[in-house]
Amino acid sequence: MIVLKVNRSKQLIIARDIISKIKYGQYRPGTYLPSENQLTDLYGASRETIRKALNELNDLGLIQKIKGKGSIVLDIQRYTFPISGITSFKELNSSQAMNAQTKVLQNKPASVPEYFLARGVDNDQRATFLERLRIVNGEPSVLDIDYLLDPPIQKVPTAEATNSLYEYLEGQLGLRISYATKEVTVEKPNVEQKKLLNLTDRDMVVAVRSMTYLDDTTLVQLTESYHRPDKFKFTDFARRKRI
Amino acid sequence: MIVLKVNRSKQLIIARDIISKIKYGQYRPGTYLPSENQLTDLYGASRETIRKALNELNDLGLIQKIKGKGSIVLDIQRYTFPISGITSFKELNSSQAMNAQTKVLQNKPASVPEYFLARGVDNDQRATFLERLRIVNGEPSVLDIDYLLDPPIQKVPTAEATNSLYEYLEGQLGLRISYATKEVTVEKPNVEQKKLLNLTDRDMVVAVRSMTYLDDTTLVQLTESYHRPDKFKFTDFARRKRI
DNA sequence: AAGTGGTCTAGACCACCCG
DNA sequence: GGGTGGTCTAGACCACTTT
Secondary structure, three states, rough: OOOOOOOOEEEEEEEEHHHHHHHHHOOOOOOOOOOOHHHHHHHHHHHHHHHHHHHHHHHHHOOEOOOOOOOEOOOOHHHHEEEOOOOHHHHHHHOOOEEEEEEEEEEEEEOHHHHHHHOOOOOEEEEEEEEEEEEEOOOOOOOOEEEEEEEEOOOHHHHHHHHOOHHHHHHOOOEEEEEEEEEEEEEEEEEOHHHOOOOOOOOOOEEEEEEEEOOOEEEEEEEEEHHHHHHHHEEEEOOOOOO | OOOOOOOOOHHHHHHHHHHHHHHOOOOOOOEEOHHHHHHHHHHOOHHHHHHHHHHHHHHHHHEEEEEEOEEEEOOOHHOOOOOOOOOEEEEEEHHOOOOOEEEEEEEEEOOOHHHHHOOOOOOOOEEEEEEEEEEEEEEEEEEEEEEEEEEEOOOOHHHHHHHHHEEEEEHHHHHHHEEEEEEEEOOOHHHHHHHHHOOOOOOEEEEEEEEEEOOOOOOOEEEEEEOOOHHEEEEEEEEEEEE
């Protein structure tokens, strides 16, 4: 039995609390949060702890901190649907209230394709090949092809692949997924993609290829995700970095 | 005369120093940085200050912090070309050593197009309409259409638009660009896009639309950026957020 | 002058990893 | 048990904004 460690740090509890207050309208877009000193009293935390919580919100684009004035709540309505970051289809699905279903097409041992070998993955790396079709509002929209690396993933029960792969990896296997690299290009679809995504000869396909790593930098997942171009929308919030 | 305020905080100086040591091979991918306590002595800073510097590197995907072990340098080679975040074409150009040039096609007052009006921009907002073609290695690759809002931007000298718009906004006008929202879709090109980007009837175009804001949440720039699909590549580094 | 966020410190305790 | 990163604190000084 694997017991999940949940991060219950003060700064995270505070961050989540403020986020929920923004979400439920207690703090409204365009208004200022209580000052850091007030939040210090409100949560019984030191100012540095409050600041770490607010920095999380700042990174997420929920607030803008303005020196001498305060932290203003931004209007998050406008840039919903963040496929930036690492988010699983299940999480997207529930957060967007889409009517979506997943069909597992293949689930078997296989070797790693050329694209990832060229990026340093071992030639004889063992892997589970998982092919899934995402159907949104009755229309096939995304073809997901995953390679789950063994170790640490020996196999994936098809039921879990249908439900939520990440819940299986993080919940059941206790893996701590930490970061990923991602590459988006637009390509001509192959025969299989055309057939499964109902593409015509004139269509292109949006390819998202990613490599996902654990806390300890172990590579665990390779993904090729092919999107119908008319169904594809990627939104992002970015801060200017001057490092 | 506008004098630029440069952030010379200790944590930023330390972050930059460590980054340059990674860049020049003093700290190599797969090896550990000196421990936080050692860095404390090395830079004469408190541990919290060192940690803030390291967190910058962590966010950028340059290192991975592992509890109980240390901070390991990641292999940044593999995911170069970060168009994530807010990065100007000039910055991209110099960091990627591409042979690129910019041709300014239009530069005149205009009103804001429908797409942005639908997202809350004022109907009678005054703006400078700037249309630029980016030519990479002799091939037209990107068509950039900007609307610079007045206030605070009254006009843009064409010389500055050719060189670097961001240098003009940040350097000359003293504006502090802070964050942006971005949306990527794939569309059928219109006649102008076809002509300027040498697209055929079968081609699609990648549209990147963004809204850019200052430190004080003032909206300053609306951009529609159209990319040749075969020239388009977007790469990203993302950390899993469990907020 | 008062209030705000930005930076920095010295010290403390904890959880994790390894020999 | 000793070293590592993760969290938290109380206090200090600064830069910026507003009154």
